[in-house]
Structure formats: C-alpha cells, structure tokens
Amino acid sequence: MARSMLRDGAQSGTEALERRRSQRPWHGHRRKDEPYSDQIHGPANCLRQGRGCRGDESDQGGGVAMDNKNSGSIDVEFLHRLVRELDIGRFFHIAAEGLATHLGADGAALIVREEPDRLRYRFFHGLPARHQSLAAYSFNDRLGVAGAALHTRKPILVTDYAASPYALPEYVESGLTASLCSPVTADGRVLAILAISWFHVPRRLPDPEDMRMIALVTDFVGAALHRYHTEQRLRELAMHDPLTGAANRNLLYDRLNHAMTMAIRRERLMAVITFDIDNFKMINDKLGHTMGDALLVEVRQRVQDLIRVGDTLARLGGDEFALLLEDVSRYSEIEVVIERIRQALRIRWGTAALQIAVSISLGYTVYPVDAGADQALLHNADIAMYEAKRAGGHRGLLFTHAMALAAAHRGDLILEFGRALERGELVLYYQPIVDIRTGEMVSAEGLLRWRHPVHGLLAPPQFMGAIEHTYNSLKLDAWVIAEAVAVLARWQSRGIFKKLHINLSTSSIENHRFCETLRRTLAASSAAIDPRYLGVELVEWSTIQDLESARALIMDCRALGISVALDDFGTGYASLQHLRSLPIDSIKIDSSFVSGLAREPADRILVQSMISAAQAFGIEAVAEGIETGEQNQLLIAMGCVCGQGYLFAPPLAEEALWLISSSP
Template sequence: MAALMLPDLKFQLDSAATPDHPPSEGQAQADIALENVLPTLTQILDLNPAATFILQAIPGSTDHAFQPLYLNPQFEHMTGYTAADWRQPGFWAAHVHPEDRPVALANQYRLQHQGQIEHEYRFCHHDGHYLWVNDRLVAQYDAKGAISLLMGVWWDITGRKETEARLRLAASVFAEAHEGILITDIDANVVDVNAGFSMMTGYSREEILGRNPRFLRSGRQPPEFYVAMWQTLLDTGGWRGEVWNRRKDGQAIIVLLNISAVKANDGMVTHYVGVLSDLTALRQSEQRLEHIAYYDPLTRLPNRNLFTDRMYQALAQADRQNTLLAVCYLDLDGFKPVNDTLSHAAGDKLLIAVAERLNRGVRGDDTVARMGGDEFAVLLGGLSSVEECENALTRLLRSLSRLHVFGDRSFEITASIGVTLYPNDGGDTDALLRHADQAMYLAKQAGGNRYLMFDAEHDRRAHVHRAQLSRIDTALTTGEFRLYYQPKVDLREGRVIGAEALVRWQHPERGLLPPSQFLPAIEGHPLLAKLDCWVLAEALNQMDRWQTQEGLPLTLSVNISATTLQQPDFPDRLAVRLAVHPQIAPAQLELEVLETAALNDLNHTAQVLEQCARLGVSFALDDFGTGYSSLAYLRRLPVRTVKIDQSFVRDMLTDAEDMAIVEGVISLAQAFQREVVAEGVETVLHGAVLLKMGCACVQGYGIARPMPPDALPDWVQNFDPHPFQALSQSLPWLREDLPLLTVISDHQNWCEQIAAQLRGERCPTLPTPNHHRCHFDHWCSGAGQRRYGNLAVFQAVERLHHQTHVLAQELLDLHRANSAVALARLPELHAARDELIAQLQRLQQELQISHLSE
C-alpha cells in the first residue's frame, strides 16, 4: 500500500512555521525529539491490526473536508482501496451505505463539539460488498478552535454483526416458535423452555425449570424405548422420533421430537436441545381420513379398499398356513322394495342391522365389508375343508333370514352369496372377487336365500362365449356373413315353388361356416335380432335383384328368431323394409318361425304374426313336431305352411317311429288345411315315398344343396322332377304298406349290431336279444297283425323272427366263451336275416294278390 508515512506529518508540521513566526527554542527541541521517535511510531502503527489513519483538514474548505495524511497497510487490506482512492473528494461519504449515511454524517459534525466519537456503519468494499466497521475518531484543534487533524482506527465488525443477527433471530425463533423448544444441561435437567413448550404441555416455565423431562412420559411407550433413544443420542449426537407425552391436564399427546447435542469448542457436550412438534391433531385428522378412506360411514364396516388390502394379507396367510380362504360376495334379496316403499332411513337401519349380524356370525379374524348399496363381502380364513366353509355360510344365511324388527315394523330379508375358495381358485384379488360376484349372481338367479360355489369351468365357458359374441358382432360389422339359398319344389307339379334363405359365415380363417357353428352362441342374445335384421334386408335385396335382373319372381322363406319376435316394433320395421322394395309383392316373402319359439309365448307370437300377416306376408311353422304341444295350438297361429323337421324325414325309411311322426304331421296339416313341406329329403326314395304319403312339397340335399345367389337361377331353369315322379309311380307299395320298409330296415340294423358285437366292435346302442322287447315284435303284435295277420306267410314271419333272436342269443353266449367260433357262425345269422326279409316282402305281394282275387 502506498500509505502516507509519519515523516510527511513532520513536514506538514514544519511548514506551519513562517519567517514572521520562527520556531521557538522549545519547539525546535520538540522537533528534534519527534524526528528521533518517528521511525518507531511508524512501525507501531503499521503493525496495528486495526485500520489506522490520520486526516488533515483541507485549508479553505467550506464543508469541513479532510484528506488522508496517514493510512496504515491494514486500511487497504480491510477496504481494498489505496491512498490515491481516499484522496478523491467525498470518497468516504460516497461509500457509506445509503441507509447509514445520514447518521454517519451527523456523527461527523458532532466531532466539532465533542472532540471524539465512536460509531458503526456499513462501508462499501472495493469488490462491492458491504462490511460493518467500528469507527473511532479523535479530533485535534488549531489555535482558532477548528479541527485540524482527525486520528482514528477502523475495526472490521462484520462477523460480530452477523453473529448478533443470528442471535437475535435465534432468540426470536425461541420466543415466537409454535414448536416447543426445551434446553437441558448435560444431566438432562431443564434450563430453559419457550412459550410454545408451555402451551404444548400446559406447564409454565417456572414449573419446568430444573426438572428432568421424564415426568412428561405418558406410559404408552416402554422403558426400553427411552433406553434406545438415549443410546442413539449418545452415539450419534442426535435422535428423531415420535413420543407419547402427557400434558398437565392428563391428556395424552403425540409429538415429533428432535434432540440435538450442543458441544463446546473442545467437542464436549454441554447441553441438549429438544424441538417438539405436536402431531396429535394431525394424527386425529389422519385417523378420520383413514376411516373415511377405508370404512363405510353407515355401517362402520371396512369398505372395498380395506377389504382388498385384507385380501392380500389373507392370501399370504393361507399360503403360509396351507389353509383355505373363502372369498364371499353377498347381495340382499328383497332390499330394494324396503328402501323404495318405506324410506331410505328404514333402509339404512336395515343395512346396519345386517352388518351387525354378519359381524356376529364370523370369527374375530374374519373380515366383513360393505361393498356398496346392499352388497357385502366376507373373508373366511383358516378353513381346513369345504364343509367348514359351507357350515359357516349356512349359519350366516340362517342369521340373516331371521325377522328384523324396528319398532312396529318388521322385515324379512334373505341373501344370495357367491363363494370362491383359494387356492382351489388360483386367481388374484380382482379375479377372486369377480368370481365370487359371478357366483352370487347365479345364486340370485336360482331364487336367492342360498350360496353357490364358483365353477371355474363354467367361468371358462362364459369367457369363451363372450369372445364368440364379440367375434360375431365384428363379423356383422365387417360384412362376413353370406346368404345361401336352398330350393323348395313341388314334386307332383314338377316346379320350383320357392327357396329358403340360409345364413353362412365366410370366416377369414376357418372358411364357410354353417349356422350350427355360430347360431347357438347368440341364441337369446340381442345379436340374434341384429343378425335377423341383416338376413331380412339382404334377402329382400336379393329378391329384388332376381326379379329385375333375372325375371325370377321367387317366393323366399326367411327364418325369424324368437328374440326378434319379442321385439314390439318388429311389425313396424318389417313394413318399412317392404316399403323399400315396392316391386316385391309381400306375398312373395314367407317368414319361418320355429315351433318351439312360437310356443314360448303363444299369445304374443299370435299377435305379432297377425300384425305381419295384415301386411301380406305369410308364415311357416318350422321344425314342426319338435314342440310337443303343436296339436293343441296349431289352429291358433296364422300360419299357412307346416314344415316337417328334417330329423324325422331323414330317418323315416329306417325308423318306424319317425315314419309314424311324418305320417301324423301330414295328416294333421291336411286336417287343418295347411300346406306341408318336408325338410331333409336326402334321396330320390325319400321324395318318392313322401309323394306316396301325400306330401308333394319338399326340400333337402336330395333336391339341391344350399347355393350362392348367382347359382340359383340356372338351377331353377334346369330342375328335373322326373326321377322322383317315376320312382313314386313305380313303387309297388301302397301307402298302407310303407311301414314295412321301416320294419325291414330296422331288422337289418339289428342284425348288423349283433354282428358288430361278435366282431368285437364297440356299439353305441347294444341290441336286445330278447325278441319280446324289440321294435319288430311290437310291429308284429300291433300294426303287422292288423294288416297281415290273416295271411299264412305272416305266421312264418313270426316264427323266423323268434328263431333269429334265439340264434343271436346263442352266438352272443358263445362269443363270451370262444369268440372265434362265434364269429365263424356269423353267416348263419345273415342267412336267417335274409330269409326273414324275403318273407316280409312276400307279405306285401300276397296282400296285393288277395285284394285282386276278391
């Protein structure tokens, strides 16, 4: 630092003497002494740790300005400024902090009268930050009483000021903090507390000073807790945790306590400071919020959230203990009428009573929860068997079904309970609860007041069914369905009388699927009505195309499901569909209704059919003969046509019962003046026999298979009825003798079954060797006896039939002893069969001869 030196001061003093006023002898001696001591004084001042300075009044200055006469090295070190900086006019005042400047300047003016001052202010360092200085000044006056010199020292008191600020802040925090603050000595005796501590504990400062804080303990935490706390405090110098204390009024409070050890410079602990935050209100709020989040406010039972949490715990316990856990879902039967007809208050009382009964009906470790509304859930853990679970559920049902009495009112409430058992049902919590809910729904469907166990296989099938429904719905949306058409013909007149629209699914992966592959999945589902709507629309469109493009005004039959018939607006929607195609006569459209569907709700079906009939469309009763009530209700339905189910037609040539049903339906249709169509005609013989029986209108694979729409016009053009007509005319059989065909076929089938047994083949139906129990014997003693009993050959037929059964029994007995020998005699059975069939054929021939000779 280019500091001003004390020799400069000597020069300044010498310059004060003038020729007019020469120095006196004493002054000269003083100057000599000063010259001798100046070097020593300079060294002393330069070594002074305080910033030391001497200022000289500027001659002629009107504002009492001063300039530096001496600055020691510490001055530049403290302020960062050089002597040249300080010589600038007004330098000191410009660098005093603006907030402190007025007072600092006022203090400078007081020097004139007081001679010395000491004041503190902030001064701007060369690097821009402010430091606090303690400024001590002493003034020296000239002969006129004006200040000529200022001598002073600056001390940097920034650290002290910051410490004082921190102490003030600490004192303010201690006094004003809402937290309780406790200070103890090394022996844990209280030396001070703040007002927050007194407010928190109820004890005044005077009541606490000098005491050990252990008197605040509530007793809720064991002595071992405090031993561990002090051990941690001694080991680490701090501890933090929750402590239960007791206020002066006896109320228990929970506080968050932070304890810190205070150490002296030598590292020895001198005090402990504890800061306490009262958590009691927070914990109470948390408990209230937890109760809201996890408990039902009405019944005080756990809600769905807590039930799920308990399920996780119960599942883990079942795994550990290798026991069963029952997850039960319960729904009250008949609760809604109570809630609706009486009041919600009555419903609430009933729910509370049900909750109490459920709680009393389970063990302490079990859980009962309210899931919402009148639905509850129960966890039954630690079960050793299914029977134990069933017994518990039976007790719950019995308890709930007891009469509920509230004042002068009583209620009888039962419950439907669905149950699934873990680990038999290995699902997660969501799956277990869903399975129990599904079982509960089935229990309610079954009439309620019962429990049902979840059936995993049933659930799998339901999942597959849902997937099927979704896929079929997609197929409808993306246009994957097609209509194929099967012709219907009149064999007597030799013409095509119409066709039946049959739906197919053009599956992108599985190819063309018949209705049996998808219709059962949507039976009774709204999707079936949606499919019906598409089929009807597409059929009418196709009729329009045939009529306008091919000149083919065909009558078309369209199947309508019971689901569609149940829709009240179906007749209106049908009218709209017909209006879209004015060139199609409504009589060209025939709607086929399954007999079983029609009989489900006869009155409604009859009403819908009559409304549609007024539009001009006709109806056919499909699959006639499968409804078992047809005879009583046929005349009540406005149907024009009866269709014989193909299952009867297909087997009528080989099954006497089917032949009888076909004959009966034809006779019934004629009696009620209905048209009759036989489905399932698979051969020319079927068609020829039906024609003999009086049924000329037929359809089936023997006529034509279902075909795409563009193939039908050519087929209609080329249809040839001659084979059917020719065979029917050439058949030697009278209609009354047609049952003989089935008797012959039945006997052939019986003999083949016996032969299969002898060959060791598995037969789906075991033939009876007892001739009194077979169909042939029934025919012989019934219809055969009545028509052919007066013929001699009939006696031979009965004898041969008995002999054939005796032979069959003999071969079967031999087969059990020696199968090879029995099999070697199989030709004997075939010979007996052929002889019996030959005699049966003679029956019809001799009957014709007998009629001709009369």
C-alpha cells in the first residue's frame, strides 16, 4: 500500500526515467554535448522533489539494472523508530542510516544554518574518517550544493561532484563523488540541509518514489529540528534573562554552587558582586521604558566585555545584576574588576534632546571568607550594595558583618515605623526661624520626631535612612501634610499667621504626589486655611538628582501659593547654578558652613558668596545652625536677615514654641 501511495502522481516521471535508464548507463559523467539546465541554476544532474530530471550520463555502452533490494516501499517500522526517538542526535542517526541504506549511499550529514550567512555541518552518519574530519566545518551559505539547495529551496543532485560548479576543494579532496542535498523546512523557513553523500560511483539514480521518501524523511527531520530548537529555546528561557541574554537567577545559583565547591577544592577565592543602576526609576520615567530596557542591554554588554569567559553575569530582576568571579587569588583582583565596571558604566544615556547621567552602586562579598550559603552570599552582597547607595552611590563596598547588623536594625525600624504611624507615635517639633537682627520669630520649621516606646524621642537621622524609598515614606509624607494643615488651622483660628515650613522626602520628588495629596488634604479640612502660610523645603542633594521633576514640583507648589526653599544649600554640586535654574523662594545655608564662620576664612568666603548670589536673584537666604553670637554677628555683617539655631531656640513642642515667642 505504501508503495502504491508513493507512486501515485509520479508515474509519468518514472516512465521517463526508465526510458532513459534503458538507453544509457550512469557512470557519473556528463556527455559533452549535454548542456546544464538553467531551471534551478544547477547542472542537468538534478532532481526536483517528486519529479525526475536528466541525470549525468555518458555515452559508454551497457546498462545498470535497478537495485530492487534498495528500492520499493517505505519501511513502516523505520518511520515508527523516527517518531519514537526524541533525542535529535539519535533521531538523525536513524534517519540517515535509513536513507543511506535505501539509496545505496555511503553516508549522510545535517548542515545547519548559522546567522547571518553561514552553513555548518552538525551531524554525520556513516561517512569515511577523512570526510568526518570536516565535522563542524563552516562555509558561506551561497557555496556548494547545500548553498544551492538552500537558496532554491529545492533538492539538488550532483552526480559528478568534482566536475560540478558547486564543488568545494575540501570535499573534492575527501573523495566525494556524488551528493544529494535537500532543504529541511519548518514554519516556512529553511532550518538546515540534509546531505546524502556517495564516495563511489552510484549504482542507480533515485527515482520519483525515492524522492518522495526523501521528502517525507526530510519533513520528519524538519519537525524534529523544530522541536529541538523549541526545547533549546525553552531551556534558554529557563536559564537566561529574555531581555538582556544574561544568566538568570536559576543559572546563577547553579554556577554559584559549583563555584563554591571549586573554590574549596582549589583553595582559591570567589567573589559575588551585585550592582544596580542609581536612579533607574528616573531614567524610565524621563526617557521611557524602551530606553530603560535598552540601557539594561547596554549594561549587560559593557560588563560582559570586561569579564573573563568563565565568569558569570546574571540579571536578577529590574535593574539589579549579579556577577560571579571565580578562581581569584587576592582581593585586589576583585577591586580592579569593580573599578573597571564602575567606570565603564559612568555614561550619559538618552536622546539628543535629553540625556541623563548613569552610575551604579556595587556591593560584594568573598567566599570562603564569607562562609555563607549561596543565597546568603547574594544577600550579603546586596547589603553592601545598598550601603554603597546610602553613601551616595557610584561606588563599590565590601560586605562586613557590621553592615548586616545595621541592615537588620533598619529592617526592624521599618516594621516598627509602620506601627508608629498607626499608634500615633509621630509628632512635629518646631524650631523658630527668626530675624537674626532682632530675634523676632518670622516663621517656624516643622521637624519630625518619633516618640519611640523604648528608645525615646528619635530625630530623622536615626530612622529616615531606613524608610526612605519604601512605602512608609509615602505614608509619612501624607501624615506630615495632614499634620501641617491641622497645625495651620489651629494657628490661624487663634489669629496667628506665621509661615510653617515642612520638609519633603526624596520620594515626594520621585512620585510627584505632594501637591495632589496637599490639595486633597486641604479639601478635606474642616477649616479653611490660607496655603500661602505653608512652605516646603527640598534637600538640595535630592533635588539635583532629578532637576526636571523638582522643577515641576516647585511650579505646582507656587501655583498653590506655597513657597519653596532649597535646604542644605551648598552641599550639592553646582549649587549657585540652581539659583538660576530652579524657581525657588529661598535657600537655607547648610549648618556645616555656618559652624566654621569664626575660624575658617574659606567658609566666610563661601557663605558670603551664597548670600550675595541669593540677593542678586531676589531670593531670601536663611542661615541654619547658628549657635554663637559671633556667628550671628558675622552673618548680619554679610547681609543675612533670617536664621535659625540653638542660639535662638532648639526644636520645641507646639506649646513651648508660643511660650518663647514674642508673637504668641
């Protein structure tokens, strides 16, 4: 039945082929007066799938009988063996053996496509050792019989390989006499070429039924190859990050465990480094996620170019990466790699219209000095990375156990702070801002305090570092706004119209929610208050990390009638430039400059320049941290009008504020 099915529709081609065979034998030579066919840009000794073409023939006498043993119906068991075999290597062995035996060929090979324009031998079966020496041989995809089959997408038979226009010297030298190449397709794409090879003069031409069999087996090979590629892709996805191509967490853990074993066996060091991009959220917000993703790919490529072949770079998620350095002899080798990475990623990223400075923070730990398990090593490297970020970013730090203790303490604080918001343990204290010439209070700054049930009254430096960039920081902003509105309502109901300044966290700038929350709070307030008596203070360092967002926030505040001050002025880069680029109402000269006025000429010069620049721009200058009369007199002499500090009053509870104020 199989034979009759394969023979259907091919009888005319078979009859023509039989007539030619009865007339001439085939010894692998083309008659001199027989031209090449130009139908598929190959010689006349070619076969289209399922259709006979004239084979290479000579005019020598004598006929060659059909080898009935090697022709006829397809072995069903052979097809069953193909279907049952899942391993691609064994599958091809079965397919190649079946075809070679059926056609009387010496062997077969699978030639796969390699991007962008290469072909490479992948599998061999039954070929002489001298031909198998060409295993993994790669060549241009427009060369050879395989190249012709690839681009014509048709099977091509060459019966005199050495004389054919497709001949490659390497294969002529190997003794190849004839070759049949058939394209292997799946999903409309040519995945490979199935090459059947003879190293002797073939006894017969493949007939149409043979070509049907070859086409069927080639389809089986295509399906198997497609399945193999799909499985490879799934394995790749299981072990690699689909965006950057770097290893993922699964592969990293696998290699990390192996590296730990080898480090002990070889008595060598191994480093685990984690790093992420400083202010990556801002990059996504300003440039868009497409540019953010492109930056992640760029980071992977730049780091990959710097490390050794045996080192592992993984993307853990978001903008966080991990790097595994094996076979290290000393710490200095690790430090050199970290510095190279840090410098390689200090770039500007964006478009012609907008570019953002990029930097990274790194943390690392060294095994077996740090004798933790795999996940513990990554965790410890993470702790060091976040310490580097807390220290200002763009640096790398080695993990220490002191960092772990501090991180654990911060974790406890985060949990406790969430409960503190619920329990009403937070309170605002108020430090007067005075006219330093008269001591009269002109406004006040609201300063956050935490009435901790165990540790007592805590100031922001003792807990803000733990909650910054967490959900608690957003909840805190909402609490501060609500408390400030309530305080102003109380003051104004008593006829006290003094401005109250509150501090905004970095999260307020990043999340653009301050003015929206303020509007909502004002609308919900039972008392109508004048928002012109509310001022906000932005820390200069936080502001310059995202000038565009800061400028938008300032404009929103001014639209509501709220004044804006730049706090800790002088501690950021290019401070004087911000007087021109940001529409602020006042600057607060950092206490570190004020404290040195009496003894440091450089501080006097800097403070004078800040006051003069502020006056030139029509901006108020407020000096912070005034503690002595000498400092106060120097500031007055420089033209400063307002200030605050312990010389006048410490931060006070609301009731105490009015007791010392000359304007109750």
